[in-house]
Amino acid sequence: xxxxxxxxxxxxxxxxxxxxxxxxxxxxxxxxxxxxxxxxxxxxxxxxxxxxxxxxxxxxxxxxxxxxxxxxxxxxxxxxxxxxxxxxxxxx
Amino acid sequence: xxxxxxxxxxxxxxxxxxxxxxxxxxxxxxxxxxxxxxxxxxxxxxxxxxxxxxxxxxxxxxxxxxxxxxxxxxxxxxxxxxxxxxxxxxxxxxxxxxxxxxxxxxxxxxxxxxxxxxxxxxxxxxx
Numbered sequence: 001x002x003x004x005x006x007x008x009x010x011x012x013x014x015x016x017x018x019x020x021x022x023x024x025x026x027x028x029x030x031x032x033x034x035x036x037x038x039x040x041x042x043x044x045x046x047x048x049x050x051x052x053x054x055x056x057x058x059x060x061x062x063x064x065x066x067x068x069x070x071x072x073x074x075x076x077x078x079x080x081x082x083x084x085x086x087x088x089x090x091x092x
Numbered sequence: 093x094x095x096x097x098x099x100x101x102x103x104x105x106x107x108x109x110x111x112x113x114x115x116x117x118x119x120x121x122x123x124x125x126x127x128x129x130x131x132x133x134x135x136x137x138x139x140x141x142x143x144x145x146x147x148x149x150x151x152x153x154x155x156x157x158x159x160x161x162x163x164x165x166x167x168x169x170x171x172x173x174x175x176x177x178x179x180x181x182x183x184x185x186x187x188x189x190x191x192x193x194x195x196x197x198x199x200x201x202x203x204x205x206x207x208x209x210x211x212x213x214x215x216x217x218x219x
Contacts, residue, residue, distance in 0.1 A: 031193065033167045033192075033193070033213075037196075072160075
């Protein structure tokens with residue numbers, strides 16, 4: 001659990017990654033293309049696809065996102081369970 | 093110099109012709125047998141002398157690979173302009189067209205992405 005905690009805080013420490021979670025929490029699921037388009041066109045970030053992929057790996061390591069296969073394409077899904085578990089001890 | 097034709101790879105020309113004419117409303121312009129395949133183009137009903145869309149067979153393995161990899165990440169192969177994207181989305185949904193991205197405001201534009209059932213994703217744009 002403590003390892004996972006570190007991974008979560010590491011994932012949340014970056015503003016781009018928090019923005020990715022903001023965008024993902026708006027929709028249940030999103031293709032990588034849609035997420036990229038939102039970051040670049042909606043938020044005017046100058047970010048490469050490779051950089052986004054790296055951020056997603058960090059988020060995936062913290063189990064904050066999951067990638068699901070949907071027929072011929074993949075979608076990214078926000079998983080907020082680790083956050084709930086993390087805060088439970090402090091908030092309740 | 094003018095852009096007279098733009099092409100899109102399809103798995104099956106006949107199936108693609110049906111989708112692009114019946115679902116998206118384009119009009120068949122040229123249909124010439126060329127050996128195993130056809131030189132098959134469509135135009136927009138609003139611009140029948142405009143740029144033609146060529147439905148090109150994806151027989152080459154590289155074409156199939158290109159389609160598969162872009163599709164997996166949700167990347168569209170081309171884009172079409174529409175007057176009213178929300179109206180278009182509604183009508184296409186009623187015709188059973190599947191979208192991987194519903195109309196989404198992106199700064200100055202609103203975009204949506206649909207599945208052409210022939211191996212491609214197509215982006216619609218309302219400026």
